[in-house]
Amino acid sequence: MSGMEKRSAAPIGVFDSGLGGLTVVRAIAEALPGEELVYLGDTARVPYGTRSAHTVIRYARGCGTLLAKHGIKMLVVACNTVSAVALDHLRVELDMPVLGVIEPGARAAVRASKSGRIGVIATAGTVGSGAYPRAVASFETRAEVKQLPAPLLVPLAEEGWLDGEVPTLVVRRYLEDLMRGDLQIDALVLGCTHYPLLSGVIREEAARVAGREIAVVDSGVAAAGELDETLRARGLLREGASGGLKLMVTDRPGRFAEVAARFLGRDLDGLEVEQVDL
Amino acid sequence: MSGMEKRSAAPIGVFDSGLGGLTVVRAIAEALPGEELVYLGDTARVPYGTRSAHTVIRYARGCGTLLAKHGIKMLVVACNTVSAVALDHLRVELDMPVLGVIEPGARAAVRASKSGRIGVIATAGTVGSGAYPRAVASFETRAEVKQLPAPLLVPLAEEGWLDGEVPTLVVRRYLEDLMRGDLQIDALVLGCTHYPLLSGVIREEAARVAGREIAVVDSGVAAAGELDETLRARGLLREGASGGLKLMVTDRPGRFAEVAARFLGRDLDGLEVEQVDL
Structure with missing residues (x-):
């Protein structure tokens, strides 16, 4: 060999x-x-x-x-x-x-977005670090990133509360906050490795809040x-x-x-x- | 002086x-x-x-x-x-x-309980340490403690989601789990310093799930x-x-x-x- x-x-x-x-x-x-x-x-x-x-x-x-x-x-x-x-x-x-995981996630979001307006949900630490906006800017200077910390999604994933009323309402509330005043977002990065467990609910609620399909990007x-x-x-x-x-x-x-x-x-x-x- | x-x-x-x-x-x-x-x-x-x-x-x-x-x-x-x-x-x-905060909370719960059956909600760490059951036993050997970790309550308190649909449904689900098969609990200890922000919802839902008033004990x-x-x-x-x-x-x-x-x-x-x- x-x-x-x-x-x-x-x-x-x-x-x-x-x-x-x-x-x-x-x-x-x-x-x-x-x-x-x-x-x-x-x-x-x-x-x-x-x-x-x-x-x-x-x-x-x-x-x-x-x-x-x-x-x-x-x-x-x-x-x-x-x-x-x-x-x-x-x-x-x-x-x-x-x-x-950040550069691949940012690159995939830039590819998936037509409007150049990208949403990111993540932990408060990741949002505060500015790592996703920096990575997105390094691939596409004209793209704009709107971020929101979504701290309840981690314990939801760990508890295994992945569908039904509670996760649906929690995700809806975060996405309404994220998209408030900016309905042009057409790609959404799951910037925390816990969030893919909730991707079904996130995809549904993103489409519901935006009124059209949103590309959901799993950084993993x-x-x-x-x-x-x-x-x-x-x-x-x-x-x-x-x-x-x-x-x-x-x-x-x-x-x-x-x-x-x-x-x-x-x-x-x-x-x-x-x-x-x- | x-x-x-x-x-x-x-x-x-x-x-x-x-x-x-x-x-x-x-x-x-x-x-x-x-x-x-x-x-x-x-x-x-x-x-x-x-x-x-x-x-x-x-x-x-x-x-x-x-x-x-x-x-x-x-x-x-x-x-x-x-x-x-x-x-x-x-x-x-x-x-x-x-x-x-643990001994005062445990002592207050023993005083508040008539049935000697006490519920505790806390973080996974506090539940795992067994500190509340130990403290309750030191005051009243015949008391029994049923514990449940309630990890979603911390981010709810930090986000300021203190009333309305989401906290109500989350609290209800935890209390249904806690009281399943044991409806004799008549005192409930808030074993995490974040939880008192949600005490209104917790009190209401505890009474609703148990079908009667439950004494809610704030360790603080x-x-x-x-x-x-x-x-x-x-x-x-x-x-x-x-x-x-x-x-x-x-x-x-x-x-x-x-x-x-x-x-x-x-x-x-x-x-x-x-x-x-x-």
């Missing part, structure tokens, strides 16, 4: 501050079913959104280094907070391709698409094999296992969640 | 990991309008609920020591997480009376009552003066000021929020 073949057989590392990154794992597994994935959720230190950039970079280095020890060929940062501040640090430290799906392109371009795609998944967390593996299936979109089927120290 | 008079004139320190403790400040200001209060919200490190006990104790020591430098006569820990693990450490470290109000008793017993009550409030946070004072009025139940009236380092 040549060095390149060995390298393509290596796993892909994915990390997030907690659970949410599993929606990115799900998107990658659907796009690239032959890849081995190693996931790390830093559940002992979640959420990262309230920490200083200095601390987030330190945490991200710890997560990246641990995954590098599993011989990964590439790293996907499934955390919006880390994607906003630490990608370059990780690239230098790990000397491998590192992909975040966009990142999976760019991962596919990067692996192909570098000859690193793992083909002709069935993929796998390893799950690690830094705290409370039992609680993680309970909720993980909902985020992954499939049963864990006896897959164990390993606790690791950072 | 005697030493005791000087001591009674000193302020009371209150701290929490973030904003929520302001509902305890509100309860204290209503019960003891002549007291000077100094509040510290550790907004840089919120939430504490996901940290290890070791880390929570370290953070609590930092907060307590900073407040002690303001010459406080007594410390109120308005944080359920800290109240569960760090009170004794703080008493030793600071050498002054230290009051938490209970703590304010015990603070009053402690100060009186020690001759430390500040009387014949109008009270005051000083607000400090460890991060984002602007954001804190925006939301603080809702938690305090009154306008800040030009009161500045000072940023401090720990």
Whole structure:
């Protein structure tokens, strides 16, 4: 086996501050079913959104280094907070391709929007960082971004309240706020990895509030698409094999296992969640 | 002025990991309008609920020591997480009376309940710690406690969605879960300092789900009552003066000021929020 073949057989590392990154794992597994994935959720230190950039970079280095020890060929940062501040640090430290979720999400939104008016819903931390407007502007200077923090969507996703009256009313209220005075938005970015669990309700309510279809962009799906392109371009795609998944967390593996299936979109089927120290 | 008079004139320190403790400040200001209060919200490190006990104790020591430098006569820990693990450490470290919110809340619930069946809603961290069931058992061994994490109530309070359809449906769903198979509960403890903002809806829905009145116990109000008793017993009550409030946070004072009025139940009236380092 040549060095390149060995390298393509290596796993892909994915990390997030907690659970949410599993929606990115799900998107990658659907796009690239032959890849081995190693996931790390830093559940002992979640959420990262309230920490200083200095601390987030330190945490991200710890997560990246641990995954590098599993011989990964590439790293996907499934955390919006880390994607906003630490990608370059990780690239230098790990000397491998590192992909975040913000640039792919912003790029997909620019492609999907005809009006050039893009809405973003995310956590307060991601909205405050301005990372999505900056990324959108770097692809299309004439695009305009309207952002809104939608903090109730995280506990809705974690509680598994994904359809029915409560999520519908909550999502409607946020989208009415977002679109107030700006009904030209025609693409909406889900800027938090928890939100794809509510994408059905979000898509319906976005169309209802706007009075027409709105393109709903899942940053995790966009990142999976760019991962596919990067692996192909570098000859690193793992083909002709069935993929796998390893799950690690830094705290409370039992609680993680309970909720993980909902985020992954499939049963864990006896897959164990390993606790690791950072 | 005697030493005791000087001591009674000193302020009371209150701290929490973030904003929520302001509902305890509100309860204290209503019960003891002549007291000077100094509040510290550790907004840089919120939430504490996901940290290890070791880390929570370290953070609590930092907060307590900073407040002690303001010459406080007594410390109120308005944080359920800290109240569960760090009170004794703080008493030793600071050498002054230290009051938490869990024991007063548990004691008030035992007094309010005739059936001896007590419900507690709180964050997942507080529920998992078992602090309320332990405290209730220490006052009344025959009482039984049924707990439920109610994570959506924190962002509802922070967003200011305090009445109307969304909070009503969310609260109803939690209380239906809590009382399922146990309709004998006749006292309900609000075991998170954010929840009193929703006490109107909680009271209504508790009565609706149970089919009769339920005593709703606000741990902050209970703590304010015990603070009053402690100060009186020690001759430390500040009387014949109008009270005051000083607000400090460890991060984002602007954001804190925006939301603080809702938690305090009154306008800040030009009161500045000072940023401090720990």
